[in-house]
Amino acid sequence: MRIPLCLIILLFLPILSVGADENRVLVVNITGYISPATVEQVKAAVIEAENGYSALVLQINTFGGSADSTFSIADILLSSKVPTIGYVYPMGGQALSAGSYILMATDYAAMAPYSTIGSAQPVVGYTPLNESKYLNAYSTKMRSYAEMHGRNGTAASLMVTKNLNFMPEEALKSKLIEAVEPSLDSLLRNANGKTVKRADKLFVLTTYPALIEYMPTSPRVEVMRQLSDPVISSLLFSIGFMVLLVGLMTPGWGAEVAGAIMILLGLIGMGVSVDLASLILLAVSAVLFIAEVKKGLHGIGAIASTALLIMAVLLMIGSPWRPTLISSSWMFDTMVKLILSIGGVGIAISIIFIKGISSIIRRRPVEWLPTGTGVAVDDIAPGKEGYVRIKGELWKATSDEEIKAGEKVEVVGRREGVLMVKKKGT
Structure with a gap:
């Protein structure tokens, strides 16, 4: 028995319709140091989400990062054509400092149990910035993001001016977030059908049932993320500086080129201006290193050169040309790692020089x-x-x-x- 083609189409039409109308939610993970790489990641996610997704979820777990990058991300989220959901995840995670600004810029904010937001006071080096010129600007920015979405602007500004932290229940009670959810599935189920506000715009969330898709990290973003890590960028710059000096003392172009490339990559990752004091320290460091190689200062020149190099790098990352939005404890830990890493490399080079000199001294005059x-x-x-x-x-x-x-x-x-x-x- 033959079944008419039109009947087959009618039988399968409801199934096709369900597939065509299925909601899709795009999820992007915002973790680690907030940097230009994070900006590229969020920008790509928003563009992708605007291509047929019903919502974009940002799963946030960060101690903070660059102020410029943070505000660029906020601008991208506020201009998104699809509603954005900020979710501090996993349990016990955090959206501190820059992460709090990003969370307040999303249309629907939620936190996993035992997570934390706050500590949003700008930092210079590892010291919180108390200058009213900056403090007022940053607190006003935080308040505007909150009030734009119908949240408590006063409580939001206290995360900046008083460096306050909020646990999930405290944040919910203070009207800084819309929900406390243990999982992404729970978040999407309970957010479905709710109306969210972004200034004069209203969005109705259609997040359940929905197909959840995770935004992959592109190779370009991954490379930028690695370079933007303060430890990696500073190590690239410091080791590149040493390699360049060795290359200048050795005929050929291999070490010079390698050192120059490492310095360039390090400076790109740092994203800071090198001030006059840092340049002077670097110049003196170079002179001492060259003197060690040429005149043989028994390792003293290499050790002094390493110490000055550490000071120059700390000046560059410790006093950036504008404040950062990062936990001061995180910055302190990072500086300790840098001192140990750069110092270790410098001491290793110094030991090589000292051993070489010692072997010469121990030789008989005839040799x-x-x-x-x-x-x-x-x-x-x-x-x-x-x-x-x-x-x-x-x-x-x-x-x-x-x-x-x-x-x-x-x-x-x-x-x-x-x-x-x-x-x-x-």
């Missing part, structure tokens, strides 16, 4: 001056002294002819502890 060929490190004028590198070691040398740095040389004798060299092949 001090080598023979063979090497490369000139300095320009050596006739009758003047400079340094050459032979078998990986630096030696003071003189010549009867002019030798340019980088030219190959040959040892022809010694005089009063100084090598006599000539151009190889002459």
Whole structure:
């Protein structure tokens, strides 16, 4: 028996209609340090959500981050064509400092049990900023985000001016959030059908039943996120600085290029301006490092260079050109990690220098001056002294002819502890 085609279409039409009308909710995880990478992540999520999703959920778990990035994210959320839901998750998580601003900028705010919001006072270095010029601006910004969504602007501003923290029940009672939910499924089920406000706009949430889709992290955002981590960016800059100096003392372009690239990546990740004091410290650090390599200061120059490098990096990240929205305790812990990491690298380099010098000192005088060929490190004028590198070691040398740095040389004798060299092949 043949079934008419029109009857088959009619039978399956309800199923097709259900599939076509199914709600979809997009979820993006906002974790770690709030940085330009987070801005790109949220921007991509909003664009994607506007392409057929009924809502965008931001699962927030952060101690804070860059103020510029925070306000850029808020602007993106406030211009979204789909309703946004902020959810501090998981249980025991936090949306501190920058995370609180982002939460207040969403259309529907919820917290998981035992989570925390607050500590939104701007920080310079690891010290809370109490200057009224900044404090009033940031508290007003927080209050505007809250009141725009019908929340308690006064309580919101206290997270800035008094650095207050709120647990879920306290935040709900203070009308800073709309719900306390143990899971995403519970949140979407209970939020469904509710009307949310964004200034003069109203949205009706259609979040249940819904297909939940998670926004994947693009390679570009992941690279930006790694570079924006304060520890990684500072290590890139510090190690790159050391590698660059070693490269400048060694013929060839490998180390110089590698060091320059690492410094560039570090500066991109830092997103800060290098002030005059930092530049002076870096310059002195470079001079001491070069003096260690050329003159042999028994490791003292390398150690002093490392100490100045640490100070310069701390100045750059500790006194940024504008306040950050981050927990002061988190910033302090990060600085301790940087001191240990950078100091460790510097001490390792210093130990290498000291061991090298010690091995030379322990040699018998007859073995001090080598023979063979090497490369000139300095320009050596006739009758003047400079340094050459032979078998990986630096030696003071003189010549009867002019030798340019980088030219190959040959040892022809010694005089009063100084090598006599000539151009190889002459």
